[in-house]
Amino acid sequence: MGKKKYRTANxxxxxILEGIIRAERNRANEKKGIVKxxxxxxxxxxxxxxxKYLSKLVNAGYIDSYEESWGERTINIYRxxxxxxxxxxxxxxxxxxxxxxx
Amino acid sequence: MTINxxxxxxxxxxxxERNSSWYLKLEESxxxxxxxxxxYLILSALLPIFLIIIQIINSAFxxxxxxxxxxxxxxxxxxxxxxxPRFKLITISIIGLVKFIYLFxxxxxxxxxxxxxxxxxxxxxxxxxxxxxxxxxxLTKLFYxxxxxxxxxxxxxxxxxxxxxxxxxxNFVFFLGCPPIPHPLPSSFCIIGLFNFISTVILIAxxxxxxxxxxxxxxxxxKLSEFEKKIYSELFQSG
Numbered sequence: 001m002g003k004k005k006y007r008t009a010n011x012x013x014x015x016i017l018e019g020i021i022r023a024e025r026n027r028a029n030e031k032k033g034i035v036k037x038x039x040x041x042x043x044x045x046x047x048x049x050x051x052k053y054l055s056k057l058v059n060a061g062y063i064d065s066y067e068e069s070w071g072e073r074t075i076n077i078y079r080x081x082x083x084x085x086x087x088x089x090x091x092x093x094x095x096x097x098x099x100x101x102x
Numbered sequence: 103m104t105i106n107x108x109x110x111x112x113x114x115x116x117x118x119e120r121n122s123s124w125y126l127k128l129e130e131s132x133x134x135x136x137x138x139x140x141x142y143l144i145l146s147a148l149l150p151i152f153l154i155i156i157q158i159i160n161s162a163f164x165x166x167x168x169x170x171x172x173x174x175x176x177x178x179x180x181x182x183x184x185x186x187p188r189f190k191l192i193t194i195s196i197i198g199l200v201k202f203i204y205l206f207x208x209x210x211x212x213x214x215x216x217x218x219x220x221x222x223x224x225x226x227x228x229x230x231x232x233x234x235x236x237x238x239x240x241l242t243k244l245f246y247x248x249x250x251x252x253x254x255x256x257x258x259x260x261x262x263x264x265x266x267x268x269x270x271x272x273n274f275v276f277f278l279g280c281p282p283i284p285h286p287l288p289s290s291f292c293i294i295g296l297f298n299f300i301s302t303v304i305l306i307a308x309x310x311x312x313x314x315x316x317x318x319x320x321x322x323x324x325k326l327s328e329f330e331k332k333i334y335s336e337l338f339q340s341g
Contacts, residue, residue, distance in 0.1 A: 006330040007246075013333060014242040022238065025125040042238045056337045085124075087333060092128045094326050095245045096135040 010091075012045065012053050013062075017088040019043045020063060020080050033065075033079030054078065062087060132241040133219065136212060139248055142315075143205045146255065149262075149308055150198025156301045157191035163294045186272040190265055197258055197265075204251055211247065215239040249326075252319060259312055266305050273298050 019042045023034035034042075040050045057063045062084035067074050080088070164187060218239050277295040 003327060003330075006327070006334045009334050009337070010330040011242065011246050013337065015240055018240045018242050019238065021125055022240075043240070053337075060337045062337075089128060090329060091245075092132055092241065094322065094329055095248075096131045097322060097325075 009053075012043075012049065013057065014088065014091050015043045015045070016050070016053055016057060017062065017080060017084055017091075020078055021085065021088060024079060033077045036065075036076040036078060039078060057084070129219065129241065132245075133216070136215075136244055136248075140209070140212065143201075143208065147198070147201045147205050150194050150201060152301075152304070153194045154191065154198060156298070157187050157194060159294065159297065160187040161191060163290070167291075186268060190269055190272075193261070193265055197261060200258060201255075204254065208247060208251060211239065211244065215241075215244060249323070256316060259316065262312075263309065266309060269305070270302060273302055 016039065019039050020034050023039070023042075024032070036050075036054070040047055043050070045053075054063070054065075058065055060083075061081055063078050063080050065076050065078045068077055069075075277291075277298055
């Protein structure tokens with residue numbers, strides 16, 4: 001039961017991190033990230049789930065967010081921190097190590 | 103002012119290159135891993151095909167000697183000897199079918215992911231903003247797909263082990279232990295016997311390969327579980 005809980009949470013966490021990193025890979029400006037609504041669609045998450053995890057990720061220092069005005073609206077933009085990128089890198093490395101055994 | 107702008111542009115370019123190369127390296131290692139896993143799946147799907155061919159030959163051979171029982175007058179055959187190949191044939195066919203369905207479904211996802219990756223490499227600079235307004239094919243999802251498939255593969259592998267042992271036992275009793283055909287043995291019996299002996303050797307090699315693979319897999323899975331626990335505690339148990 002415990003293991004399943006960790007796994008379910010991690011699928012969402014790594015999906016969010018990868019979504020942001022993928023959006024960032026072609027952004028020159030350090031300030032740029034990904035708009036919250038785009039991230040939710042791209043990662044195919046429920047809004048309530050995504051919001052819960054996004055706030056947890058911000059609190060843990062994996063990502064940070066800032067607001068930007070977009071016409072009359074204000075949008076939330078997310079970007080990864082060094083810690084977030086490092087955790088995602090660990091995740092990919094652990095997985096690809098498995099490939100070396102195949 | 104002009105110098106500042108030029109410097110800013112240069113910094114932006116450096117950031118772009120750093121972000122792209124860092125992620126591309128990760129993505130490439132991910133793609134390599136997924137391709138290796140694809141070969142593993144193909145190999146896993148080939149084995150049941152190989153076993154089915156052996157069982158068809160064995161079944162055909164047994165049917166033939168069953169029909170000519172009175173002609174060659176061989177001794178009483180146990181039900182196990184007659185029905186074991188058929189029973190194995192049905193079971194292995196089902197196992198093979200399950201594996202094939204998994205391979206097919208997963209391969210579809212992989213093709214989609216590789217298409218997206220190639221598009222990115224072709225454009226090389228940017229993924230348009232619109233690309234992020236629909237669901238993306240992410241490495242994370244493919245990795246966890248592999249993990250869940252390996253769980254099922256483990257179950258299937260246990261079944262394969264059981265049927266391999268039944269096959270080894272049948273092979274020993276039928277061809278080596280006490281052949282149901284009187285001496286001198288017909289040449290067809292020797293050929294089929296030799297064929298089954300070769301397939302036994304191949305199967306043993308396959309089982310060793312798979313046992314080693316699952317042993318390494320379990321070790322790595324343990325590492326992943328520890329990582330997941332750490333991430334979970336950093337997010338949910340800190341403060």
